[in-house]
Amino acid sequence: MRLLASLALQNLGRRKARSLLLIMAVAVASGVVFTGATLMRSIDSSMAVGFTRLGADMMVVPEGALTNITAALLTVEPTDLVLDQDLFAKAGIASVSRAAPQKIARVEHSGIGSHHDSVDLIGFDPMLDFTVRPWLVEKINRDMRPGDVILGAARDAPLGSELLIFGKAHTVYGRLGKTGVGTHERGVFMTFDTLEALAGSVHGHGGGPPAVLQKGKVSGFLVELAPGATPLQARFAILSTLKGVKVVTGDSTMSGIRQGLAALLNGILALMVLMFASTALMVSVLFSAIVTERRGELGLLKAIGARRGQIVGMMVIEAVIATGAGGLLGVALGVLVMRLYERSLVYYLENIGVPFVWLDGPRIVIVAVAAVVMASIIGALGSLYPAWRASRRDPYDLVRGEG
Amino acid sequence: MLSCRGLRKDYVTERGEVAAVAGIDLEIAAGRYAAIIGRSGSGKSSLMAMIGGLSRPSRGQVTVDGTDIWSLSENALAAFRNKRIGYVFQFASLLPTLRLVDNVALPAMLGGGRKSSATYARAAALLGQMGLGDHLDAYPSEVSAGEQRRAVIARALINEPALILADEPTSDLDEQTEIEIMDELLAVNRERGTTLILVTHNLALAEQAEQIVHIAHGAIVP
Ligand SMILES: Nc1ncnc2c1ncn2[C@@H]1O[C@H](COP(=O)(O)OP(=O)(O)OP(=O)(O)O)[C@@H](O)[C@H]1O
Ligand SMILES: [Mg+2]
Numbered sequence: 090m091r092l093l094a095s096l097a098l099q100n101l102g103r104r105k106a107r108s109l110l111l112i113m114a115v116a117v118a119s120g121v122v123f124t125g126a127t128l129m130r131s132i133d134s135s136m137a138v139g140f141t142r143l144g145a146d147m148m149v150v151p152e153g154a155l156t157n158i159t160a161a162l163l164t165v166e167p168t169d170l171v172l173d174q175d176l177f178a179k180a181g182i183a184s185v186s187r188a189a190p191q192k193i194a195r196v197e198h199s200g201i202g203s204h205h206d207s208v209d210l211i212g213f214d215p216m217l218d219f220t221v222r223p224w225l226v227e228k229i230n231r232d233m234r235p236g237d238v239i240l241g242a243a244r245d246a247p248l249g250s251e252l253l254i255f256g257k258a259h260t261v262y263g264r265l266g267k268t269g270v271g272t273h274e275r276g277v278f279m280t281f282d283t284l285e286a287l288a289g290s291v292h293g294h295g296g297g298p299p300a301v302l303q304k305g306k307v308s309g310f311l312v313e314l315a316p317g318a319t320p321l322q323a324r325f326a327i328l329s330t331l332k333g334v335k336v337v338t339g340d341s342t343m344s345g346i347r348q349g350l351a352a353l354l355n356g357i358l359a360l361m362v363l364m365f366a367s368t369a370l371m372v373s374v375l376f377s378a379i380v381t382e383r384r385g386e387l388g389l390l391k392a393i394g395a396r397r398g399q400i401v402g403m404m405v406i407e408a409v410i411a412t413g414a415g416g417l418l419g420v421a422l423g424v425l426v427m428r429l430y431e432r433s434l435v436y437y438l439e440n441i442g443v444p445f446v447w448l449d450g451p452r453i454v455i456v457a458v459a460a461v462v463m464a465s466i467i468g469a470l471g472s473l474y475p476a477w478r479a480s481r482r483d484p485y486d487l488v489r490g491e492g
Numbered sequence: 493m494l495s496c497r498g499l500r501k502d503y504v505t506e507r508g509e510v511a512a513v514a515g516i517d518l519e520i521a522a523g524r525y526a527a528i529i530g531r532s533g534s535g536k537s538s539l540m541a542m543i544g545g546l547s548r549p550s551r552g553q554v555t556v557d558g559t560d561i562w563s564l565s566e567n568a569l570a571a572f573r574n575k576r577i578g579y580v581f582q583f584a585s586l587l588p589t590l591r592l593v594d595n596v597a598l599p600a601m602l603g604g605g606r607k608s609s610a611t612y613a614r615a616a617a618l619l620g621q622m623g624l625g626d627h628l629d630a631y632p633s634e635v636s637a638g639e640q641r642r643a644v645i646a647r648a649l650i651n652e653p654a655l656i657l658a659d660e661p662t663s664d665l666d667e668q669t670e671i672e673i674m675d676e677l678l679a680v681n682r683e684r685g686t687t688l689i690l691v692t693h694n695l696a697l698a699e700q701a702e703q704i705v706h707i708a709h710g711a712i713v714p
Contacts, residue, residue: 092601099589389585392546393599393647394574396567484573485538485547488581 093399097407100383108411111375115415115464116422118368123460124423125357128434130456131448132354145220147320148337149176149188149327150309169299171306172334174214174281180330184318189217190307192284194299196291200253201277202244209276210254210291212284212307220311221265221278228263235286237262239278252277255290259283267446365467368412372471376408380475387479388487400480401473408472409465416464420457493522493687494543494655499552501538501710512538514710515552520703522654523685525678527698530707536691537582537659539707543689544657545573557654574603578648578686580658580677585644586632592619593628596647603651611650618646622676638669645676656680659691670694 101108151170177188192212201208213221215233225239229249233239238252238259246252252259254277267274281304288302301308314323324336380387387400395403427434448456479487501513513535520526528536541547543554545561554561561572579585586595596615601608616628622642627635632643641661648656658677662670674697681688692698706713 096589103589386587389587390602391570392544392573392579392581392585394570394602394651396570396602398567399602483541483547485541488546488583488585 093403094406094410096403097410100403100407101411107375111372111411112415112418114371115368115412115467116418118364119416119419119460119464120422120426121364121419122361122463123420123457124427125361126456126460127423127427127448127453129354129357130452131446145189145311146314147312147323148309149312149331149334150337152333152335154309154335169301170308171300171303172309174305174307176331176334177310177312182323182326182330184315184323184326185312186315186318187217187219187313188310189219189312190214190310192281192301192306193308194284194287194291194301196255199255210284210287211276211278212281213278215280219313224265224273225263226266229260233262233280234260235280235282236260237279237283239263239265241265241274241276241278242267243274244277255287257287257290365463368464369467369471372408372412372467373474376404376472377475380404380479384479384482384487385490388482388484388489391480391484392488397480401476404476404479405469405472408468410468412468412471413461413465416461419464420460423460424457493524493557494518494520494689495553495555496539496543497553497555499539499542499554500550501535501542501547502550511710513542513549516707516710516712518705518712520687520689522687523681524703525681525688525701526690526703526705527701528689528691528705528707529693529695529698530713534707535710536707538710540657540659540689540691544577544579544655545569546579571603574599575651576654578645578651578653578656580641580644580648580656580661582660582663582691584632584637584640586640586647588632591629591631592624592635592643595632595643596650599647600650615646615650618649619643622646638665638673641665641669641673642676645673645680649680652684653686655687655689657689660693661690663693 149172151172154170172190174190177185177190190213194210194212195207196210197205197207199208199210211221215222221239226242227248228239229237236259238254239262240246242265244264246261248261248263250261252261259279265273265278285302285304288298291298291302300306312323312327314320327334327336390400390403391397447453496516496518499513499516499518500511503510503512516539528539530536538547542549542562543556545554549562556572556576559572561569564572586592587598590598593612593615596619597608597611600611600614616625619625619628619642622645624635624639624642624646627639632640635643645661656677661677662673665673677688677690678700680686690697690701698704
């Protein structure tokens with residue numbers, strides 16, 4: 090085995106340019122496959138995260154409010170327009186099971202993050218909430234109190250530590266898991282009371298505190314449908330009962346996103362399959378030529394006692410070393426590309442309405458290992474047939490240059 | 493030691509079948525030095541290839557030390573080539589990517605079994621015996637044709653074969669080198685008792701043989 094491997098390595102070293110080209114070609118293909126698979130898996134798991142675990146069925150905001158559809162599924166975008174906090178409680182709409190009010194204030198110079206970062210301060214009602222607290226991945230072991238804040242996944246501060254917001258001391262009560270939605274990940278969450286207590290420090294467009302920080306006013310509601318109710322029924326009921334509101338349904342947008350995404354994913358998948366097939370073909374053609382070029386030597390090896398398995402083994406090892414190296418290089422390239430283009434990629438995806446969270450480390454490693462294994466398999470498959478065919482021939486035919 | 497029965501080799505070509513070897517019966521006793529002579533194209537190389545397990549006969553049997561070699565399995569035949577036969581070909585036959593010492597050690601390494609340090613010591617000793625002690629680490633392209641041929645003889649000896657098949661081993665060498673290389677082969681035949689079958693055009697060399705096999709048109713001329 091070691092002998093065959095060293096023969097294979099020496100053979101690779103004879104035509105350095107050709108071996109490098111082979112490695113590069115496999116690297117490009119496996120880089121595409123690795124990157125594609127990582128993105129696909131990331132998008133897939135992001136979808137699961139964004140839509141199934143947390144998605145509200147619809148959202149009710151003031152008429153005229155801007156709504157980013159994706160973000161809307163989880164949080165209401167900051168706006169100056171407000172609704173009454175008890176809107177749903179008073180109306181009692183049968184097709185709505187829960188309506189979670191949220192206050193959102195986008196503030197600057199709050200003392201959180203770097204100086205010019207704007208921060209979304211998000212107030213929620215713990216009694217009605219179903220989009221914030223289910224995401225808690227860690228928290229202090231007690232109930233939430235006034236002055237407590239919950240940090241989005243992108244914010245980093247130890248539990249129990251003190252956080253100054255506009256100079257006021259708050260306690261970090263808990264931290265949320267990754268959701269893939271910017272407003273949710275970068276938000277600072279607190280109860281209505283806590284948020285309202287900051288009214289004196291926050292300045293809205295007119296100079297005074299924004300309307301949403303007044304008691305009893307909210308930016309909007311996240312709505313969960315009653316079991317059995319259709320979005321259409323609920324929308325109709327809401328619009329006919331409540332005045333001055335807009336209903337944003339997750340549903341229609343989600344299916345739109347899903348369709349767009351499915352096309353994208355299918356495209357990536359097709360590209361991956363094509364890459365795989367054409368690389369396998371290329372390796373096979375190349376190794377047919379290599380076997381022909383070296384049949385004299387193969388015949389000689391047979392003549393001095395190499396078994397068929399050893400001949401095939403040597404050629405397959407040669408191919409696997411090259412394509413395996415190509416696979417490793419491809420993964421490295423893929424990681425590099427994804428790092429370089431991470432920002433624009435995430436921006437693009439969020440723009441078309443896809444929340445995006447990277448796969449966690451161990452799963453990226455699995456995808457990477459799979460890509461390298463796949464590349465090696467391509468090498469093995471591509472070289473196996475030409476090597477096997479040559480190994481069948483009589484040594485004398487091979488050394489005479491036939492076959 | 494060697495016995496051929498009704499040995500035939502037909503090559504299929506565009507112009508029909510060519511009978512390169514057309515029914516040969518042959519006995520060569522152990523330890524002999526036998527010479528095969530004949531005109532170019534008479535079928536000498538084809539016969540040697542069938543005897544050495546390199547080319548499957550169209551018909552007939554080759555028996556070496558009681559074993560019908562062409563009825564062996566693939567792997568058993570490979571082991572036979574490896575352990576029992578040493579070849580010296582008509583052409584350059586060293587692997588270009590390996591040093592001389594690696595080339596010589598290769599048959600022993602392929603066969604497995606022995607420790608590689610012992611194998612390399614033996615390979616170095618054989619090369620030394622062939623006057624190539626200073627060229628152990630040289631690559632084939634760095635030594636002369638005669639030196640390459642000597643390295644091939646060293647390789648043929650590494651597994652201590654019972655039979656050495658040399659197909660015009662000196663045809664492309666000058667007279668002095670030819671004599672030296674033949675001396676090496678004959679010394680092996682005399683000192684180790686290894687059976688030697690030599691194909692040659694050199695009648696002087698053939699006349700020293702204990703048995704002369706004259707072939708014409710694929711058949712033995714009495
Ligand atoms: N693979 C082959 N296909 C077709 N014909 C072949 C093949 N190998 C040999 N022959 C033919 O078989 C005959 C015997 O060839 P072989 O090489 O055995 O002769 P030889 O006696 O060794 O000749 P030389 O002295 O030139 O080496 C020749 O006529 C040759 O053309
Ligand atoms: Mg010949």
